[in-house]
Amino acid sequence: MKRSAANSIVQLLVKSARKASGGARSRRGAVGMKGIGIKAAANVLPRLRILAVLGVAAWTFFLYVHFTVISSTVEVSNNGDGLAADPCRGRYIYMHDLPPRFNADIIRDCRKTEDHWGDMCGFVSNAGLGRPLAAAADDGGAITGEAGWYGTHQFALDSIFHNRMKQYECLTNHSAVASAVFVPFYAGFDFARYHWGYDNATRDAASVDLIEWLMARPQWRRMWGRDHFLVAGRTGWDFRRSSNVNPDWGTDLLAMPGGRNMTVLVLESTLKYTSDFSVPYPTYFHPRSDADVLRWQDRVRGQNRTWLMAFVGAPRPDVPMSIRIRDHVIAQCKASSACAMLGCARTLGSTQCHTPASIMRLFQKAVFCLQPPGDSCTRRSVFDSMVAGCIPVFFHTGTAYEQYPWHLPKDGHLKYSVFIPDADVRRRNVSIEAVLRAIPPATVERMREEVIRLIPSLLYADPRSKLETIKDAVDVAVNGILDTVAGIKNPPSLFAAIVSRFRPRRSWKAAR
Ligand SMILES: *[C@@H]1O[C@H](CO)[C@@H](O)[C@H](O)[C@H]1NC(C)=O
Ligand SMILES: *[C@@H]1O[C@H](CO)[C@@H](O)[C@H](O)[C@H]1NC(C)=O
Ligand SMILES: *[C@@H]1O[C@H](CO)[C@@H](O)[C@H](O)[C@H]1NC(C)=O
Ligand SMILES: *[C@@H]1O[C@H](CO)[C@@H](O)[C@H](O)[C@H]1NC(C)=O
Numbered sequence: 001m002k003r004s005a006a007n008s009i010v011q012l013l014v015k016s017a018r019k020a021s022g023g024a025r026s027r028r029g030a031v032g033m034k035g036i037g038i039k040a041a042a043n044v045l046p047r048l049r050i051l052a053v054l055g056v057a058a059w060t061f062f063l064y065v066h067f068t069v070i071s072s073t074v075e076v077s078n079n080g081d082g083l084a085a086d087p088c089r090g091r092y093i094y095m096h097d098l099p100p101r102f103n104a105d106i107i108r109d110c111r112k113t114e115d116h117w118g119d120m121c122g123f124v125s126n127a128g129l130g131r132p133l134a135a136a137a138d139d140g141g142a143i144t145g146e147a148g149w150y151g152t153h154q155f156a157l158d159s160i161f162h163n164r165m166k167q168y169e170c171l172t173n174h175s176a177v178a179s180a181v182f183v184p185f186y187a188g189f190d191f192a193r194y195h196w197g198y199d200n201a202t203r204d205a206a207s208v209d210l211i212e213w214l215m216a217r218p219q220w221r222r223m224w225g226r227d228h229f230l231v232a233g234r235t236g237w238d239f240r241r242s243s244n245v246n247p248d249w250g251t252d253l254l255a256m257p258g259g260r261n262m263t264v265l266v267l268e269s270t271l272k273y274t275s276d277f278s279v280p281y282p283t284y285f286h287p288r289s290d291a292d293v294l295r296w297q298d299r300v301r302g303q304n305r306t307w308l309m310a311f312v313g314a315p316r317p318d319v320p321m322s323i324r325i326r327d328h329v330i331a332q333c334k335a336s337s338a339c340a341m342l343g344c345a346r347t348l349g350s351t352q353c354h355t356p357a358s359i360m361r362l363f364q365k366a367v368f369c370l371q372p373p374g375d376s377c378t379r380r381s382v383f384d385s386m387v388a389g390c391i392p393v394f395f396h397t398g399t400a401y402e403q404y405p406w407h408l409p410k411d412g413h414l415k416y417s418v419f420i421p422d423a424d425v426r427r428r429n430v431s432i433e434a435v436l437r438a439i440p441p442a443t444v445e446r447m448r449e450e451v452i453r454l455i456p457s458l459l460y461a462d463p464r465s466k467l468e469t470i471k472d473a474v475d476v477a478v479n480g481i482l483d484t485v486a487g488i489k490n491p492p493s494l495f496a497a498i499v500s501r502f503r504p505r506r507s508w509k510a511a512r
């Protein structure tokens with residue numbers, strides 16, 4: 001989507017540039033003739049005229065150079081011969097072969113998290129997917145390891161992504177031809193093993209070591225790390241201790257000089273830095289083939305949804321009252337006969353309150369799934385519910401609309417979701433049920449179709465096999481990275497910057 005939009009903008013620019021440079025050329029001709037013929041007239045406004053001539057000439061040159069480069073790239077990628085025959089052209093990625101202390105050894109520390117988050121060891125098995133789900137009584141065998149379902153931890157993306165990248169079709173060992181460099185450091189697992197009860201130096205040790213290692217490689221000097229990317233499968237706040245409200249939270253990986261230069265994929269962007277991009281939380285479903293995906297889409301399309309709405313989650317008593325929306329959502333759900341809830345009290349050492357199968361069963365039985373913010377704005381549950389074909393109901397723009405720029409539609413949020421501002425619920429006691437009941441059935445049908453259409457790009461396919469044609473979340477993210485690095489290599493020109501000022505961007509921000 002992003003690509004085709006970018007292409008059509010390029011085409012538009014090429015067209016208008018041809019017009020502009022043609023016009024400029026003929027005007028320059030006229031100015032030149034007059035300048036030679038009528039010297040007296042030229043004395044009237046000499047400075048202005050020289051300026052005009054220089055200006056037009058500069059623009060002509062600029063537009064000429066700029067758009068011959070762009071249009072030749074467009075042409076090369078369009079005709080199927082010569083260099084363009086290489087399908088990996090412009091898509092090569094070099095993956096650093098990091099010493100095991102930066103990934104495999106970190107996973108071996110999985111027991112370190114036991115006291116606070118439960119033993120992670122079970123969750124890092126099967127290429128990061130966790131343990132296969134066993135058949136449950138009443139889901140007809142749809143949610144089992146056999147069918148691609150695993151007890152995946154929400155913070156397991158570091159290793160899932162790494163293992164998927166090993167399968168990337170355009171890997172190269174020649175970093176000179178690579179468009180981007182992947183750094184398979186397990187930043188999220190590194191956070192978890194030292195978060196509780198360790199000092200700053202211990203928490204940052206692996207990050208400092210990594211940056212030193214990277215900066216000593218020849219690949220770093222090419223763009224000072226600006227073409228490097230890594231996956232830190234938690235929120236962006238977890239890796240910027242020195243700029244956090246709480247100076248005791250997280251590592252400082254992304255605030256270090258080298259860390260700042262890299263692009264990072266996180267589950268929730270802080271929205272304060274241009275280098276972090278959010279990608280979907282991993283869900284429990286990891287298909288192995290296109291057929292697995294299509295079969296699942298058919299299944300959720302055919303479900304009888306007996307509940308109008310559903311909520312899975314715990315209250316958040318620590319969140320300040322002024323923004324605490326969950327209490328209201330839970331109270332409304334409890335009071336409604338059309339709402340199903342899997343509530344739970346959070347306890348230390350437990351990572352989740354319900355089995356994946358019971359969560360996924362409920363989401364398949366509900367038309368709308370309520371997704372109020374918790375500790376932070378984003379939720380794994382958003383992705384679990386969408387994979388079940390349940391239409392998400394958001395209360396905060398930071399939960400999805402401001403996140404996931406590559407995986408969720410940038411415009412038309414209301415085509416796949418419902419938005420009820422949290423202040424309406426907290427202050428005006430707006431009835432969620434009434435809002436949802438007021439949506440006409442045909443609209444609901446269309447929204448659900450849109451959610452089902454989005455499912456493939458929200459999934460992380462099983463890294464040990466390969467989808468044939470369907471693009472999963474990793475494919476989408478890699479495209480986003482390649483576009484981003486290309487944008488850093490060839491920063492948008494002054495002309496494009498002016499044009500883009502007329503395009504509405506992030507207009508919802510104004511509404512906050
Ligand atoms: C890169 O080199 C490694 C080890 O020498 C080899 O196993 C791997 O297949 C190579 N990868 C590519 C894409 O050529
Ligand atoms: C840890 O680092 C943060 C900033 O990154 C700092 O504010 C805090 O004082 C440090 N804590 C200790 C105990 O040194
Ligand atoms: C980060 O990139 C800038 C150029 O964009 C460069 O000047 C700087 O030295 C880089 N930092 C490191 C630590 O390489
Ligand atoms: C949905 O309900 C209809 C009619 O009650 C029934 O025929 C159908 O088998 C049900 N479908 C599923 C997937 O349960």
Ligand SMILES: *[C@@H]1O[C@H](CO)[C@@H](O)[C@H](O)[C@H]1NC(C)=O
Pocket residue numbers: 429431
């Ligand atoms: C909110 O509205 C419901 C009915 O929709 C009502 O029962 C409840 O008392 C109201 N709560 C407050 C705090 O006004």
